[in-house]
Amino acid sequence: MAGRGVECLWKRHVIEELKQRDRVQRQAFEEIIHQYNRLLERSDFQAVLSERLHTEKYEQQNRQDLSPGVDGGRSDSLQQEMAQMRIKHQEELTELHKKRGELAQSVIELNNQIQQKDKEIQSNESKMLEYQQQISHLEGECRELRNCLADLERANQTLRDEYDALQITFGALEEKLRKTTEDNQELVSRWMAEKAQEANKLNAENEKDRKRRQAKLQKELADAAKEPLPIDPRRRSMNSFGTSTETAEVPSPCTDVRVPSTALHIFEAHDGEVNAVRFGPGSRLLATGGMDRRVKLWEVISGHCEPKGVLTGSNAGITSVDFDSAGSYLLAASNDFASRIWTVDDYRLRHTLTGHSGKVLSARFLLDNARIVSGSYDRTLKLWDLRSKVCMKTVFAGSSCNDIVCTEQCVMSGHFDKKIRFWDIRAESTVCELELLGRVTSLDLNHDRTELLACSRDDHVKIIDLRCNAVRQTFSAEGFKCGSDFTRVTFSPDGSFVAAGSSDGVLYIWNVLTGKLEKTLDKGHSSTINSVSWSPSGAYVASVEKGSKAVLWSDM
Secondary structure: OHHHHHHHHHHHHHHHHHHHHHHHHHHHHHHHHHHHHHHHHHHHHHHHHHHHHHHHHHHHHHHHHHOOOOOHHHHHHHHHHHHHHHHHHHHHHHHHHHHHHHHHHHHHHHHHHHHHHHHHHHHHHHHHHHHHHHHHHHHHHHHHHHHHHHHHHHHHHHHHHHHHHHHHHHHHHHHHHHHHHHHHHHHHHHHHHHHHHHHHHHHHHHHHHHHHHHHHHHHHHHHHHHOOOOOOOOEEEEOOOOOEEEEOOOOOOOOOOOOOOEEEEEEEOOOOOEEEEEEOOOOOEEEEEEOOOOEEEEEEEOOEEEEEEEEOOOOOOEEEEEEOOOOOEEEEEEOOOEEEEEEOOOOOEEEEEEOOOOOEEEEEEOOOOOEEEEEEOOOEEEEEEOOOOEEEEEEEOOOOEEEEEEOOOEEEEEEOOOEEEEEEOOOOOEEEEEEOOOOEEEEEEOOOOOEEEEEEOOOEEEEEEOOOOEEEEEEOOOOOOOOOOOOOOEEOOOOOEEEEEOOOOOEEEEEOOOOOEEEEEOOOOOOOEEEEEEOOOOOOEEEEEOOOEEEEEEOO
């Protein structure tokens, strides 16, 4: 109906325009045509008058011929009058002919104008036809757009209905999430309570064990007082946790470091990726940590690693391992936001240190063995007192901490933001910062703690002089690629060599004295090397990979 109404309107408009054009063009030429018709009538009248005069003249001549002597005077006057009338008529005829020529010229011009107007009319008609076609095309497009608009309105209504349904579903899920969160909080509270009970039980067992050991020690002392005994080269001392253990003397710095050249033993260390490896202080004990949530102890015997024990208790993959200076305790950081301490002799879990809100990527014993420092993905460092089993200090570093090393009063941390930060344990702010060209993945100290070894994701290993906090030496090699943000490198025990694993499974060893690449070992690993450790005796190097293998290297 709307389409037919629009069609009637434009047709009526076209008719009105044509009538208006006819009225304008008719008024312009109506007077000219009227004058032209009058001229034609006068011309016809003159022709009739001329014919009548000619007839009268002919009759007059005939009468003169019939009576030449009669009324001579009248004929002369009549002739004069006729002559005057003839002259007058000739003048009028001339004037009429002149006007007729002018009117003929006007008619020609008007005909030309009419032809021009006809051409304009034809042009306008062609334009009208074209406009009609455009109008038809636009009407078709309008119909299509109306149909499209109707489809879009239907789709919009469908989407609104779906949105309303999703809003209802979201409300239900949100309510379910709230209830689940409340249940989770309740479960966490119950779990924490049970964990506290277990910790109390564990502490009670530890206290019983301590009392039993003290009683045994007192009895041995009483027996020793009664009977003299030979002096044992091993000495009994109180460890940092308040219990007595037999510890060996810490070996002096090794002077006989041998650069490895052969893979003595390649073995499956864990069920999955192996992240950490560390030799104990006596070089006979090797610890590895993997994504299977276990720390495994290996005894190095005649160039082979024999399984000695498994330390369990972690709820996620192990990220780093460390021994205390006596080799009696092992510290491991894990992805379950916690650090744990086991006793090496009986493989028992002694402490679980929780408090970080992200993965704990590194944890180290301080030199007094009574405190540890942990660095986490949550961008904080925490200082823990093992005697009171509490967090003494939390420091916000501003970036994820990938590795930590410690001296007596200083903690050095390597971060994701390419910076190495130096912290005074007694303060809560950094002493200084040193920025490298890539994310810092690993830190290690030489034996006298005057040089810091740092590895970064720009595929360079650097030695930093701690006396001036400046880069003293840089190592790189063609083909050496740092495989991850947690790739660990190591000094040799005497600080003369540096060992680092590459993403292609090749072990690179540089000479610190010459600054050149000493050796590359490529026949052991089949995937990226994650961590390297050099034994304190200098005889062995252990490396672990993203696969499940570990390799023991030596020059034998």
